[in-house]
Amino acid sequence: MRNICFIIALFLNLANSRAQANKTFNSIMRTTGSATMYDGYKPLMYGFADNPVVDISFPAKTWIATEGDSVYIKAWNISQDHHTIHLHGLDVDMMNDGDPMTSFELDHQEKFTYKFKAKHAGTFLYHCHTADVVHVQMGMYGMVVVKPQDPMTAWTGGPRFEKEYSFLMSELDSTWHNKPPKHDTTSMTVRIPKYLPSYFLINGKSKQLFTDTILGNTSSNIYLRLANIGFYDNQVILPAELNAWIIDSDGRPLPKARKRDTLNISPGERYGVMVNSSIAIAGSIKVNFVELNTNSIRGYENIRYQINNTVGVEQTLNNQLLAIYPNPATDAVNIGTSMAIGGTVTITNSLGQQVQWQPIVSETTLFSISSLPKGLYLVAVNYLNGGTATKMKLAKE
Ligand SMILES: [Cu+2]
Known part of the structure; x- marks a missing residue:
């Protein structure tokens, strides 16, 4: 009997150790980054890089972990400004939440390893929380994806999919980047200019530079992670042929999936949308960028999709055409x-x-x-x- 218990204990242990791992990401904080807009404009960017000798990534790289992982983020501020990492939507302790009011900021050349436990699958965000309106606008943000043990499901026990795509929406106002608003250290305030973005971005790109295309087959689930880190609302128009269901929100499954043709995403929110088209079709999901005060659409982008027929060869060819x-x-x-x-x-x-x-x-x-x-x-x-x-x-x- 003792032997059996030992074997069961060993088995459980092995199962556990397979499930849980350590994931480490580097996050070098810089204020001398660059990006390229569709019209050739190269704004000054703040952001996160993988190592100190490369430019920042814009948006910052997506950190992908598996449910159960212990995640370590090795932050190193090589800039002259202060920064933090706030793990938006993740369950972290005060020391690791990156809010300068409740924890601390990294000064020039300071390092800190932020930690969190990836308790459950979902889509999350991370961003700098120092003068956060400014540092987020300057580019210090990215996505965190926690996958369940079965990476082809939306969450443990959730719906399966054939493919998944992530879209992170934001805007960019060149005025802020031409002369970044500075922190007044005596009053601890930042005078921010009027926000009039001229670039409406998905995954940091717009217009002809944004070429991400959702590719899939008829009657197969495609999972979309949609997140908004801008200051405007996103109104996402989901064409009827995509048969879109909103299945999770802010890193949690919805109690009841909702069939929708329009999805509004407020700043900081994330949604999981499952699409499944029964017909071979190409088109686009329109994302309107809506100013909160006036409720007016200031810009839009299109996420292209192409659903290919898996049955008839001729139709597949036609559709690809x-x-x-x-x-x-x-x-x-x-x-x-x-x-x-x-x-x-x-x-x-x-x-x-x-x-x-x-x-x-x-x-x-x-x-x-x-x-x-x-x-x-x-x-x-x-x-x-x-x-x-x-x-x-x-x-x-
Ligand atoms: Cu910062």
Whole structure:
């Protein structure tokens, strides 16, 4: 009997040790970073780097841990300013919560190893909490993902997925970056300028620089982690064909999943959305950036998706032939035509009149549509061999 107990104890121990590990991340704090915006503007950035000889990552790298892990973040401030790391949404003790009011800040050349236990799966954030409005705007933020033991599920015992994607929304106001607001050490306040962002970012990028595309197969679950670290609300428009369900919020499963075509994400919030399309289709999820005071939309970005049919080969090919982004579009649109080189792309208005066409010479054909009136258009790919045209709607705004 004692032997059996010993074997069971040993087994439980082994199971435990497989489940729990130590994860260590480096976080070098800098105030001399850079990033590139879609129009070539290179703002001064504050941020976190993996090691002292490389530039910051913007956004900071995602820290991925597994449920049960002990996570260690080796922070080292090599800048002249003060910084902390606040683990937003994670359960940490006061020493590790990075709030300068309740814990401490790292001064020039100071180091500290922040610790937390990854108790349960979910999507979280981290950011500097020193003059946090300023240091967050300057770029000191990133995502923390805690995965369950089975990495292809949303949480332990939660729904399975075939693929997952993370999207972190924020904005950037060049005025702040051209002259970062400084901390007044006597009054312990920061005079902050009016917030008028001109860059609306997803994963630190916008417009033609934001090329992340959700790729998946028909009738398969795709899990989206959506988080907002900006100062505006995000209004996420989920097209009906994606059959989107909001399944978790702020690192916890929702008691009851909600089917939604619009999702509002306030600053600091995170949502898990499961999408599953029964049809092969390409399109985009629109993210509006909404100013909180006036409730007006100040900018938008599109997250492209392309769902391929896993059954019919012909349909798979057809679907790969046409991807339109952004859609809706205002000035220019990229039409992905990877399999139809030698053919043509045409844009037809609602009266059936062809308004533009171009030969397909590369995988993506760029159309300027700024002169077209607002409305719905039909984009068609005509193959070289005269096969059936593939068509999709394009909305000009
Ligand atoms: Cu900071």
